[in-house]
Amino acid sequence: MVLKVRRFDPSTGSVRYDHYDVKHRPGMTVLDALLHIQERIDDSLSFRYSCRGAVCGSCAVLVNRVPRLACRTQLDAVMQGTDTLELKPDPTIGELEPFNQRFEILVEPLPHFHVLKDLVVDFHKFFRFHEATEPVFRAPVGLPDRELRLEPAAVKELEVYTNCVLCGACFAACPVCGKNPNYWGPAALAQLYRFAIDPREPQDDRRWAQGNHPDGWPACEFFANCKLVCPKGVPPNLAIGAARRRFGGPSSEPLTTETGEAAKTEPVAPVPAEPMAPVPAEEPMPESPQRDAGDAATAPDEPPEGGEQNSVEQSRPAGDSKAEPNPDCPVVPEPGDGGTGEPNPA
Amino acid sequence: MRSHSVAAQGGINAALGNTLGGEDDTWEKHAFDTVKGSDFLADQDAVELMCREAPNAVVELEHMGTVFSRLPDGRIAQRPFGGAGFPRTCYAADRTGHNLLHTLYEQAIGARVKVYEEFFVTSLVIADKRCEGCVALDLSDGTLHGFAAKAVLLATGGYGRIYSRSTNALINTGDGAALALRAGLPLEDMEFVQFHPTTLYGTNILISEAARGEGGYLLNSRRDRFMKRYAEQAMELAPRDIVARAIQTEIEEGRGFKNEFVMLDLTQLGADRINERLPGIRQIARDFAGADLIKEPIPVQPGQHYSMGGVPVETDGSTLVRGLYAAGECACVSVHGANRLGGNSLLETVVFGRRAGAAMVESSRAMSARSTESVEAALARDLERIDRLLSRERTERVNNILDDLRMTMFEMFGIFRDEDRMKEGLGILTHLKARIENVGIGTRQSTFNQALVAALELEGMLDVAETVARSALSRQESRGSHARTDFPKRDDENFLVHTMAWKRAGEIEIVSKPVAVGMFPVEARNY
Numbered sequence: 070m071v072l073k074v075r076r077f078d079p080s081t082g083s084v085r086y087d088h089y090d091v092k093h094r095p096g097m098t099v100l101d102a103l104l105h106i107q108e109r110i111d112d113s114l115s116f117r118y119s120c121r122g123a124v125c126g127s128c129a130v131l132v133n134r135v136p137r138l139a140c141r142t143q144l145d146a147v148m149q150g151t152d153t154l155e156l157k158p159d160p161t162i163g164e165l166e167p168f169n170q171r172f173e174i175l176v177e178p179l180p181h182f183h184v185l186k187d188l189v190v191d192f193h194k195f196f197r198f199h200e201a202t203e204p205v206f207r208a209p210v211g212l213p214d215r216e217l218r219l220e221p222a223a224v225k226e227l228e229v230y231t232n233c234v235l236c237g238a239c240f241a242a243c244p245v246c247g248k249n250p251n252y253w254g255p256a257a258l259a260q261l262y263r264f265a266i267d268p269r270e271p272q273d274d275r276r277w278a279q280g281n282h283p284d285g286w287p288a289c290e291f292f293a294n295c296k297l298v299c300p301k302g303v304p305p306n307l308a309i310g311a312a313r314r315r316f317g318g319p320s321s322e323p324l325t326t327e328t329g330e331a332a333k334t335e336p337v338a339p340v341p342a343e344p345m346a347p348v349p350a351e352e353p354m355p356e357s358p359q360r361d362a363g364d365a366a367t368a369p370d371e372p373p374e375g376g377e378q379n380s381v382e383q384s385r386p387a388g389d390s391k392a393e394p395n396p397d398c399p400v401v402p403e404p405g406d407g408g409t410g411e412p413n414p415a
Numbered sequence: 416m417r418s419h420s421v422a423a424q425g426g427i428n429a430a431l432g433n434t435l436g437g438e439d440d441t442w443e444k445h446a447f448d449t450v451k452g453s454d455f456l457a458d459q460d461a462v463e464l465m466c467r468e469a470p471n472a473v474v475e476l477e478h479m480g481t482v483f484s485r486l487p488d489g490r491i492a493q494r495p496f497g498g499a500g501f502p503r504t505c506y507a508a509d510r511t512g513h514n515l516l517h518t519l520y521e522q523a524i525g526a527r528v529k530v531y532e533e534f535f536v537t538s539l540v541i542a543d544k545r546c547e548g549c550v551a552l553d554l555s556d557g558t559l560h561g562f563a564a565k566a567v568l569l570a571t572g573g574y575g576r577i578y579s580r581s582t583n584a585l586i587n588t589g590d591g592a593a594l595a596l597r598a599g600l601p602l603e604d605m606e607f608v609q610f611h612p613t614t615l616y617g618t619n620i621l622i623s624e625a626a627r628g629e630g631g632y633l634l635n636s637r638r639d640r641f642m643k644r645y646a647e648q649a650m651e652l653a654p655r656d657i658v659a660r661a662i663q664t665e666i667e668e669g670r671g672f673k674n675e676f677v678m679l680d681l682t683q684l685g686a687d688r689i690n691e692r693l694p695g696i697r698q699i700a701r702d703f704a705g706a707d708l709i710k711e712p713i714p715v716q717p718g719q720h721y722s723m724g725g726v727p728v729e730t731d732g733s734t735l736v737r738g739l740y741a742a743g744e745c746a747c748v749s750v751h752g753a754n755r756l757g758g759n760s761l762l763e764t765v766v767f768g769r770r771a772g773a774a775m776v777e778s779s780r781a782m783s784a785r786s787t788e789s790v791e792a793a794l795a796r797d798l799e800r801i802d803r804l805l806s807r808e809r810t811e812r813v814n815n816i817l818d819d820l821r822m823t824m825f826e827m828f829g830i831f832r833d834e835d836r837m838k839e840g841l842g843i844l845t846h847l848k849a850r851i852e853n854v855g856i857g858t859r860q861s862t863f864n865q866a867l868v869a870a871l872e873l874e875g876m877l878d879v880a881e882t883v884a885r886s887a888l889s890r891q892e893s894r895g896s897h898a899r900t901d902f903p904k905r906d907d908e909n910f911l912v913h914t915m916a917w918k919r920a921g922e923i924e925i926v927s928k929p930v931a932v933g934m935f936p937v938e939a940r941n942y
Contacts, residue, residue, distance in 0.1 A: 079862050096617055096703070104585075108814040112866035113858035119417040120584040122620045123702060124513055124695075127417045141702045185555060186862040205525035206480025206518070216477040218489030227482045231507075231514060235416065267480070 070144060072102055073168050074114065075177040077184045086166060087111070088173075093144055099176060100128055100139035103188075116188035123300055126234030129241070130188050131177040134165065136238035138300045139176075147174055157292040161247025179241035195237050198253040202261040202279060207270045217269045230263035230308065232301040239295035239305055251284040255295035255305030258286065262308035277315055286312040416520045419572050419584040420743075420764065423512025424623035424695060425496060426504035427476075427765075428758035429469035433486060434493040434502040442466040443934075445503060449759060450935045452498040452654050453752025454895035454905065456604070456913070459933030461730050461748045465759075468766045473505050476765065481518040483507050484692075494692070495628045496757040498654040498942075504758040509623050509695040515761060534560070535868050536590065537797045539567065539598040539739065542789035546598075546739035550790070550797045554868065557861030559798055561790040565779040566738050568771055569595065573722030573744040575608075577880045578829075579821035581719040582614050582621040591745035593875025595726045596882065600735055601915040603727040603747040603928070605879070606887035609755055609896050610830050611720030612658035616676040618703045619718040622696055624757040627651040629692050631681045633662065634712065635670040641677075649942040656754040656896045657942060659717040663830045666716070678712035685709075717830055721760060723751045723896065724886070727915065727928075732771025740775055742768040749913065752930075753895020804870055809855020813869045816847050816854065817876070823847075824880055828887055833901040841884045848877050881923050882916035889925045890914060907937055 070093045076085050089110055091102045100118055107114050116139070119125040123141040130139050133147060135154050146152035159180070168175040182190035209217070239255035240246050246254050253261075258280055265276035280286045289309040296304040430440040445466040450457050477483060477491065484492040484506050493502040507514035523530070534551040537559070541547070548564040574589025575581040592602055612633075613622040627633070633651055635641045645661035646653035653661075662677050671677050681689060686709045689697055693708075700708045725747040732740040743764045750763050827840025851874060856866045892906035893899050912927035 078860070080860065096705075107865065108812070112856065112869075113860055113864075115863035115865055119586050120419065120422050121618070122422060122584075122699065124510070125417045125419075125421050125584065186860075189863050200524050203525075204521045206478075206521065208478050208480075212478055214474070216474050216483070216491050219482070219485050220489055221485045221487060224482055224485050228508065231482050231517070232510065234421075234513070235517075264480075267482075269480075 070102075070148065071173045072099075072106065073166075073173045073175050074103075074106075074187070075166070076114070076187050077178070079186055087114075091144075095145070097144050098140055099130070099132055099137070099142045099144065099147075099174070102144060102174075103139060103176070114188075115186045124234060126236035129179055129236040129238045129300075131175075131179060131241065133168075133170070133175050134177075136179055136241040136298045138236060138238070141300060144174060148172075154297050156242060156294045156297060157244065159242075159244040159247055159294075161244055179237055181241050181243070181246045182237065190237075192237060194250075195235075195240055195254065195256070198257040199235065199260060201253065202257050202264075204260050204264065206264065206267070207275075209269065209271055219269060223266075223268050227263060227267060230259050230266075230303060233259060233263075233299075233303045234301055236300065238298045238300060239303075242294035242298040244292050244294070245288055245290050249284065249288060252288045253280070253285055255289075255309075258289070258312075259295075259303055259305035259308045261285075262305075262312060265312070277312060280312060281316060286316070289313075416516065417586075418516065419587055420512045420516045420761070422582075422584060422621065423515075423761050424509045424621060425625035425628065426494060426506035426511045426758045427469075427473060427515070427761040428496070428499075428503050428756070429473040429505055429762065430466065430503060431470050431473065431491060431493060431505065433490045437493055437501040437503055440501065440503055442469065445469065445499075447935055448499045449750065449756055450752070451940055452754055452756040452759075453750075454656075454754055454940055455907075455911065455932070455935075455937045456607075456749070456752030456894060456930060458749050458752075458931035459935060460931050461750050463933060464730055465748075465750050465763060465766050469762055472762065472765045472769070476515055476518060479518050479522055481507065481514050483514075494625060495652060497624055497627070497649070497652045497658070498756040500649075504625075504628070506625065508691075509625050509693050512761060515765070535871065536594060537801070537871060538793055539594050540790050540793040541598050541736060541739075545737035547785055548787075548790045548793075549594075550793050552801070552868070552871075554863055554865075557864055557867075559794060559801065561787065561794040563785060563787045563790045564738075565782045565785070566740060566775040568732065568775060569726060569739070569741040569745050570743050570768070571745045573725070574876070574879045574883075575719050575722060577820060577824050577876050577883070578608070578719035579818075579825045580614070580619045580716070582611055582619055583719070587744075588872045588876055589722070589745075589879040590872060590875055591741060592722075592725055592879050592882075595734070595739075595741070596878055596916075596918050597875075598736065598739075599918075600726060600739075601917040601926075602879070602882045602886075603724055603913050603915055604749060604752075604886070605722075605724035605882040605916055606828075606890055606914060607723035607751075607753050607896050608719060608828070608883065609655055609721035609723060610659040610663075610717040612655055612662050612717050613679055613715040614718035614720070615699065615704055616714035616716050619716075620699055620703055621720065622679060622699070622713070622715055623693070624652075624655070626679060626681055626693060626696055627658075628757075629681075629688065630684055631679050632683070633658070633715075634678045634680050635665045636672050636677075637670060639670075641665050641670070646942040653942040654754055654756060655720070656898070659830055659896075660898055662715075662717050672714065676714040676716040679708075679715045680712040681708045682710065682712065719825070721751075721755055723747070723749070723753065723755055724883070724914075727913075728767075728771075730767065730770060731774035732767055733774060738778070740771045742771045747913075753897060801867070801871075804854075805856060805859050805867065807853075807855045809853075809857060811850050811853035811855070813854055813856075813866070813873050816850055817869075817873060819843065820847055820876060820880060824883070828883055830898065832887055832897070832899050834888065834899075837884065837888050841881075841888065844877065844881055844884055848881075851877060878918070882918075885923045885925055886914040886916050905940075911937065 072089045089106045117127045119127040121140045128139040178184045178188045178190045293306045430445045432440040495502045496504040533554040536551045546567045548562045569591035571591030572587045575583030575587045642650045706713045726741040728746045823843045827836045891902045892910045917924045
C-alpha cells in the first residue's frame with residue numbers, strides 16, 4: 070500500500086508529494102502508517118498526534134480529500150471504500166492533486182489553515198474564533214454550596230455539543246471558511262450554541278447576540294459538510310439553523326440549489342452585543358532570552374532519507390513555490406501570507 | 416487541551432452521597448477505600464485532604480460549567496467503581512476527562528492565561544538550591560528559549576510509554592520525571608505501575624472501568640466468570656491490580672483466547688443503558704476492534720495504564736527544590752500508594768493542582784525579580800547539547816532502542832515480577848543506555864523536528880526506566896501493583912516505606928522514606 074503524502078518545507082517554500090510504501094497490517098490506521106514512516110523511513114516528516122484514541126483532536130488531516138482524524142481512519146476502510154463520505158464540493162480549494170485510488174491513499178494537510186510544515190497546520194485562527202465566542206461558563210450570581218440542578222434532558226442536548234474535540238475537521242470541510250476568512254466557522258459557532266442553550270447560564274439574549282453578525286450565524290450556507298466529517302457526531306449546522314430561526318432567518322434546511330451553489334441568504338442585522346474584550350496580541354516574553362538552536366536553525370535540510378524504500382516524486386522544483394496561490398496546494402492561503410507560518414489573528 | 420487527561424473516561428470520585436446506595440457516603444469512607452486500595456502505602460494525611468476536598472472540587476468544576484451526567488432530580492449522577500461498594504464516581508457519560516479538561520481550558524481562556532504551545536522543555540534551571548526557570552525548544556521554529564521564573568510547575572503526566580501495551584497517549588514519555596531526576600531530585604515509588612485490566616486487544620486503548628461498574632462481566636474461553644475465584648465479593652469490581660492479575664493468570668494458564676486476551680461482555684446491559692452511559696466506549700470498540708458491544712463481547716487484555724510513582728511533593732505541590740512544584744500524574748503526593756483506585760486520578764489532579772497553584776502565587780508574591788544569569792547559562796549548555804545531538808552520525812535509530820525498551824519493561828517489569836527476570840531486564844537497560852550514544856537524527860530541519868524531540872525524550876525515558884527497575888528490584892515483597900512471584904506476601908515490617916530513587920554521580924541509589932499512617936491502621940487487604 071502506498072501513502073502519497075503532501076510535503077511542505079517552510080525553509081525553501083517547496084511543495085512536493087512523496088510516495089511511501091507501507092507494509093499493511095489489519096487494523097492499521099493512517100496515524101499508524103504515518104508513525105511508521107517517521108520512525109522507519111523518513112524522520113523529516115512532521116504531523117501532530119497525541120492520544121491515538123480519537124479523543125484529543127490533534128491529528129486531523131485530509132485523507133483522500135476528506136478531513137479525518139488520522140488515528141481512527143483505517144487504511145482498509147479507505148482502500149475498500151467502505152468508509153466514504155460524500156462532501157459538497159468546495160470551489161475554494163482549487164485544483165486537486167490526482168492520485169490512484171486503487172493503490173494509493175492521499176494524505177494532505179487540512180485546507181483553510183496555513184501549512185507550517187508537511188501535515189502540521191497553524192491553528193491560531195481557529196482558536197481565535199473559538200476564543201471570540203467567549204467560551205467561558207457564565208455562572209449565575211449567588212451560587213449554591215452544591216451543584217446547580219440540570220435536567221437529564223438538558224444534559225442530553227448539551228452533550229451533543231460538548232463532545233466537540235476542537236480538531237478543526239469541520240473548519241477544513243466548510244466551503245464558507247474557504248471563501249470568508251473572517252467566518253467564525255462551525256466549531257466556534259457550535260460551542261457558542263452549547264453555552265446559549267445551557268439552562269444554568271443567565272437566560273438573556275447575550276449568547277445568541279454574540280453570533281449575530283455577518284461572520285457569525287448568518288454566514289453559514291448549510292453545506293452541512295461539518296456534521297458529515299465530525300468524528301464525534303457534532304452537528305454545527307443544526308445549531309446554526311436553530312440560532313437563525315430565533316432571529317427569524319431561514320431554518321436549518323439545506324439551502325443549496327441543484328448546482329451546488331448555496332442559496333443567497335439575507336444576513337441578519339447584527340444586534341449590538343457587549344463589546345468583546347480584545348484578544349491579547351502575541352508579545353515576546355521579556356524574561357526570555359532567545360537564540361537560534363545553533364546550526365539547527367540555519368543548516369539546509371537534508372534530502373529525505375531512505376530513498377531505496379520510497380520513491381520520491383518531485384512534483385515541482387524546490388524553492389519555486391513562494392508565489393501563492395500554489396496550484397498544487399490544497400490549502401487556500403490567506404492574502405499576504407506565503408506559507409511562512411506567521412500567525413494570522415482573526 | 417491535547418493532554419492525556421482528555422482520555423480519562425469513567426469519572427471522578429467524591430462523597431456527594433447523591434445516588435441510591437451511596438447516601439451515607441462520607442469523606443472518611445472514601446479515604447478508607449483509597450488507603451486500602453493503595454495497599455496501605457498512601458500517605459494518609461494527603462488522602463484525608465484529597466477526600467475532604469473532593470465534593471467541593473466537583474461542585475467547583477460544575478460551577479465552571481462542566482456538564483456532568485445527572486439523576487432525574489438534576490443532581491450529579493454517580494456510578495460504582497472498583498474498590499468501593501457503592502456509587503461514588505461522578506461522571507460525564509464516559510468522557511469525564513474530556514469534559515473536565517475542556518472546562519478548565521475554557522477557564523484558562525477566560526483568565527487570559529498565556530500559553531506557549533508546542534514548546535518542549537529541555538532542562539530545569541537550578542541555582543542556589545532553587546529552581547529559577549527552564550529552557551525550552553520551540554517546535555515551530557527550532558529556537559531554544561530560556562524562561563526565568565519565580566516558580567515552575569511540572570504537569571507532564573506519567574511515564575506509561577516506557578512500556579509496550581500502554582493505554583497512554585503517545586506523548587506520555589515521563590519527561591517531567593526525567594527533568595526532575597536530572598536536576599538532582601529523587602523519584603518516589605517508581606516501581607508502582609498500574610496495569611489496567613481492560614484495554615482493547617490490538618491497540619490497548621482503554622476500556623473504562625465504568626464498563627464493569629455498569630455491570631459488565633469478564634469471561635474466559637470457557638465462558639466462565641473467573642473473577643469469582645479471585646475476589647468472591649467484589650467480583651469484576653475488585654481494584655485494578657487484582658483484576659489485572661486475575662486476567663493475566665487466566666491467560667497464562669491457558670484459559671484465555673489465543674493466549675492473549677479474555678472477553679468483556681456488556682451485552683446484558685442492553686442498548687439503552689450502553690448508549691446513555693457508555694457511548695464513547697461503544698464508539699471505540701467499533702472504530703478500533705470492529706465490534707459492537709451491544710451485540711457481542713469485546714476482547715480485552717491488561718495494559719500499562721497509570722504511573723503511581725513520580726516527583727515527590729508535599730500537599731501544596733512543592734518539591735525538595737524551592738520554586739519547583741509538580742502536580743498530576745508526574746507527581747507523587749502520595750495518595751495512590753501501591754495501587755490507584757479508578758476515579759481518583761482526575762480528583763488528585765484537580766485538588767492538588769489547585770493547591771499547587773495557590774502555593775506558587777503565594778510564594779512568588781514576595782519575591783523580587785531574579786537575575787537571568789543562571790537561565791542564560793543553562794540555555795548555552797542546552798544549545799550545545801542539541802547541537803551535538805544534531806551533528807552526531809547515525810548508526811542507531813531512536814525507535815529500535817525504544818522498541819527494545821518497551822518490550823523489556825513489559826516483559827521484565829510487568830504484571831508479575833521476579834528477581835531473575837528483573838536482573839536480566841536491568842542488564843538490557845544498561846546495554847540500551849550504551850546504544851543511545853549512537854543515536855543520530857536524519858534531519859536538521861528547524862521546523863517541527865519531531866525526530867530531535869524523540870531523541871531527547873529517549874534519553875529521559877531510559878533514565879526513568881532505570882529508576883523503575885532498581886526500585887522494583889529493591890522492594891522484596893508484593894504490594895498493590897508490584898507483584899513478585901519470589902516474594903508473594905506483603906511485608907509491612909520491612910517495606911511499609913516509600914522508595915526514593917536518587918541519581919548520584921550517574922548511578923541510581925535507592926533509599927526509603929516512612930509512610931504517613933493516620934486514622935486507618937494497616938490491615939490485611941481482602942475484597
